[in-house]
Amino acid sequence: ACKLTGGGNFRIPDDIAILGVDNDETICQLSSPNLSSLNQSVEQGGYDVAKLIDRQIRTPEAGWEDVVVKPTHIITRQSTDIYANNDPYIAKVLKHIHENISQKLTVDNLVTLVPLSRRLLETRFKKEMGTSIYDYVIQIRIEKMAQLLCEGLSVSDAAAELGFSDIKNVSRTFKQLKGYTPSEYRQAMSPTR
Incomplete structure (x- = not known):
C-alpha cells in the first residue's frame, strides 16, 4: 500500500512504521522490509479452548464463552526500526537508541549525533515523543x-x-x-x- 500510495514515495520505516499481527514468521520475513508484528499467547489460547471443551463435555448445560487470545509483546523487525517522525534529528536519535539499546546510552552521547545543543535536543525530543530521552x-x-x-x-x-x-x-x-x-x-x- 505504501508503494502504491502517493506515487510510491512513502519509505518504511522512515516515513511510516508498519506493525502486523499474529507474527507469522514466513509472512514477516518475506515482507520487504521485514514486518514487525504483535505476538499473541496462542499456546495459552489453545489451553483455554481445551479447558472450555472439557467443561462443555462434562457439563453440557454450562454456557459458552469467548476465548480471548491476548497479545504478549511486539516482535520488532525492520518495518518499525524507528518511529515515523517529522523531525529528522529525532528520527536519527531514535534509530540510534533502538539499534544500541543494550549499550550504555547517555544524552551526551546522543547529542553528538545531531547538530543541536543538549537543551534543544531534549526539548524537541520531549515535544515529539512526549517523554524525556532518559525515560524513553x-x-x-x-x-x-x-x-x-x-x-x-x-x-x-x-x-x-x-x-x-x-x-x-x-x-x-x-x-x-x-x-x-x-x-x-x-x-x-x-x-x-
Whole structure:
C-alpha cells in the first residue's frame, strides 16, 4: 500500500512504521522490509479452548464463552526500526537508541549525533515523543526485557543482555512500568496448562 500510495514515495520505516499481527514468521520475513508484528499467547489460547471443551463435555448445560487470545509483546523487525517522525534529528536519535539499546546510552552521547545543543535536543525530543530521552531509553529497555522474558530468558540473563547491572533497580522499574516484577511477568506470560 505504501508503494502504491502517493506515487510510491512513502519509505518504511522512515516515513511510516508498519506493525502486523499474529507474527507469522514466513509472512514477516518475506515482507520487504521485514514486518514487525504483535505476538499473541496462542499456546495459552489453545489451553483455554481445551479447558472450555472439557467443561462443555462434562457439563453440557454450562454456557459458552469467548476465548480471548491476548497479545504478549511486539516482535520488532525492520518495518518499525524507528518511529515515523517529522523531525529528522529525532528520527536519527531514535534509530540510534533502538539499534544500541543494550549499550550504555547517555544524552551526551546522543547529542553528538545531531547538530543541536543538549537543551534543544531534549526539548524537541520531549515535544515529539512526549517523554524525556532518559525515560524513553528506560521504557525501551524494559519493553525489550519483557520480550526476552516472554521468549524464555531468565530475569538475570535478560537484564545482562540489556546492560542492566543492578537487578533490584531493574525489578523496581519493571514493576512501575509493567505492574509486575520481572519474575511475576515471566510467570504470567508463560502458558498455564
